[in-house]
Amino acid sequence: MTTKFDAIVIGAGLGGLAAAAMLAQKGRGVLLIEQHNVPGGYATSFVRGRYEWEVALHELSGIGPPDHRGDLYRLLEYLGVTQHVAFTRIPELYRSVFPDLDLVLPVGREAYEETLCTAFPHDADGIRRFLNRVHDLARELARFTGKGGIGNPLTAPFRFSKTLRYLPAAWGTVLNRDVKDPQARAVISQYWGYFGIGPAKVAFLYFASALSSYVKKGAAYVKGRSQALSNAFVKVVEANGGKVLFNTRVQQITCANGRVTGVTTRAGEQFQAPVVISNADPITTCRNLLGDIPQATRFLRKLRPAAVAPSSFNVYMGVACPPEKLGLSTHENFLNADPDFDRHYESMRHIGLPGITLATCYNAADPDISPPGTTSMVLTTLYYGTPWFELSPEQYVETKNRIADFMIDTAERIAPGLRSHTEVVEVATPITNMRYTTTMDGSIYGFDNTPFYHTVLRMGHQGPLDGLFFAGAYTQPGGGFEPCIMSGAMAARMAMKQIEKAQEEV
Numbered sequence: 001m002t003t004k005f006d007a008i009v010i011g012a013g014l015g016g017l018a019a020a021a022m023l024a025q026k027g028r029g030v031l032l033i034e035q036h037n038v039p040g041g042y043a044t045s046f047v048r049g050r051y052e053w054e055v056a057l058h059e060l061s062g063i064g065p066p067d068h069r070g071d072l073y074r075l076l077e078y079l080g081v082t083q084h085v086a087f088t089r090i091p092e093l094y095r096s097v098f099p100d101l102d103l104v105l106p107v108g109r110e111a112y113e114e115t116l117c118t119a120f121p122h123d124a125d126g127i128r129r130f131l132n133r134v135h136d137l138a139r140e141l142a143r144f145t146g147k148g149g150i151g152n153p154l155t156a157p158f159r160f161s162k163t164l165r166y167l168p169a170a171w172g173t174v175l176n177r178d179v180k181d182p183q184a185r186a187v188i189s190q191y192w193g194y195f196g197i198g199p200a201k202v203a204f205l206y207f208a209s210a211l212s213s214y215v216k217k218g219a220a221y222v223k224g225r226s227q228a229l230s231n232a233f234v235k236v237v238e239a240n241g242g243k244v245l246f247n248t249r250v251q252q253i254t255c256a257n258g259r260v261t262g263v264t265t266r267a268g269e270q271f272q273a274p275v276v277i278s279n280a281d282p283i284t285t286c287r288n289l290l291g292d293i294p295q296a297t298r299f300l301r302k303l304r305p306a307a308v309a310p311s312s313f314n315v316y317m318g319v320a321c322p323p324e325k326l327g328l329s330t331h332e333n334f335l336n337a338d339p340d341f342d343r344h345y346e347s348m349r350h351i352g353l354p355g356i357t358l359a360t361c362y363n364a365a366d367p368d369i370s371p372p373g374t375t376s377m378v379l380t381t382l383y384y385g386t387p388w389f390e391l392s393p394e395q396y397v398e399t400k401n402r403i404a405d406f407m408i409d410t411a412e413r414i415a416p417g418l419r420s421h422t423e424v425v426e427v428a429t430p431i432t433n434m435r436y437t438t439t440m441d442g443s444i445y446g447f448d449n450t451p452f453y454h455t456v457l458r459m460g461h462q463g464p465l466d467g468l469f470f471a472g473a474y475t476q477p478g479g480g481f482e483p484c485i486m487s488g489a490m491a492a493r494m495a496m497k498q499i500e501k502a503q504e505e506v
């Protein structure tokens with residue numbers, strides 16, 4: 001095998017896969033190196049007994065119905081990924097469950113608004129006002145990120161007045177001005193569990209554009225789980241002449257005169273390229289792969305204001321009973337102890353019992369996802385990773401079993417009999433995430449999307465050296481499937497310019 005490439009991509013998470021697919025599709029010689037034995041990073045699945053579980057994806061944004069395709073679908077189509085993978089529509093948005101409320105939120109701007117206004121008639125005016133604000137801002141943001149871009153900078157402040165106004169605002173601050181009922185606020189903020197940051201801290205721009213997209217276009221799931229999407233990317237890379245190495249860990253990014261020159265693997269193989277795109281997190285990339293060079297130290301110093309986002313805790317359940325017998329008909333069920341989501345978020349910094357459990361019944365999105373007559377159920381909550389490192393091995397086992405037990409009890413509230421019909425259970429913690437992806441603290445969204453660190457205010461794709469780029473959850477536009485895939489495409493576009501520059505110099 002040749003050892004010289006136009007570009008080397010470290011890591012086959014979604015950011016790395018999208019970057020490699022884009023480069024290969026544009027005719028660049030690309031080598032994608034993944035330490036695990038399958039592609040995907042978090043976008044993967046695993047098998048125990050007769051069940052194969054989705055590891056991460058609950059709801060995929062940006063796909064949209066055939067007559068109203070979203071940005072992500074269009075990008076996947078452009079890359080040729082849609083030739084190898086299919087999507088299913090999730091019928092509703094989500095079910096929001098509290099001790100005294102159980103509400104299913106439908107897809108569609110009017111239906112969503114009407115459901116909320118009917119449930120909270122005393123707050124209907126505020127709810128309508130707030131949702132208009134959300135959709136208006138999202139429309140403006142779509143123009144900003146779309147083909148037209150920022151346009152004439154002199155007139156931009158007038159054309160993007162809402163974006164500028166809300167740039168530093170937190171979701172909770174804007175919401176609380178319009179909507180007064182704490183439970184109504186909570187139901188509208190229910191997706192906070194997807195963004196991993198509480199309503200008082202998450203950037204309004206980020207939440208508003210994501211909510212508007214979900215409400216208007218609905219959410220999708222991947223036929224064959226997210227592993228099928230990751231595999232489809234690999235097919236595109238290979239079909240366009242790219243090379244993919246699994247079970248291979250990059251040990252070092254090599255450089256000379258302030259430029260990258262390639263990588264060395266743990267087994268000692270050397271590969272050369274004028275461009276390296278790292279899908280490993282930027283902190284690990286700088287500390288471990290670049291090592292003790294001043295550019296890496298300076299780069300890390302600039303990242304200091306950014307906080308690493310939470311990790312996940314999952315209980316994967318194979319249940320020998322069909323979903324309808326358990327009373328489950330909705331895909332995503334948010335089970336909340338109470339409407340104080342900011343308290344639930346802050347409690348994720350310690351290993352207590354969770355205030356929120358997501359009970360995801362994958363059969364609602366894909367009836368064939370588990371063997372006939374069974375249910376594939378995943379219970380999810382979030383924790384910051386750091387406290388998990390402090391547990392002894394005995395404490396670790398006791399803690400993970402205790403939390404899993406509590407979450408199963410919580411899920412029994414909407415699915416009586418769940419525990420007694422369970423055939424297989426597997427529990428994953430932030431430590432599991434770290435082990436499989438090596439990402440900092442097992443973070444699943446990169447850095448937190450606070451009002452001062454989101455979308456365009458977030459770390460870009462340029463790394464500390466000429467020719468070094470980043471893709472994935474830590475970079476613009478953020479964590480999650482759609483943003484990470486977008487980030488890979490964005491990094492690849494920048495990398496192509498660098499490849500051309502290097503070719504001109506030869």
Ligand SMILES: Cc1cc2nc3c(=O)[nH]c(=O)nc-3n(C[C@H](O)[C@H](O)[C@H](O)COP(=O)(O)OP(=O)(O)OC[C@H]3O[C@@H](n4cnc5c(N)ncnc54)[C@H](O)[C@@H]3O)c2cc1C
Nearest residue numbers: 011013014015035041042056058059250280472473480481
């Ligand atoms: C439980 C859970 C639920 C989620 N639900 C959703 C959801 O419903 N919707 C949504 O949009 N998002 C969801 N997410 C978030 C989403 O999965 C992530 O934000 C996204 O997949 C991260 O992609 P990434 O590009 O940052 O790469 P990662 O997934 O972090 O992958 C990085 C890859 O790099 C590899 N790597 C690292 N270092 C090296 C090295 N030195 N050499 C070789 N390879 C290396 C790793 O092995 C890994 O494969 C969820 C995540 C989890 C865990």
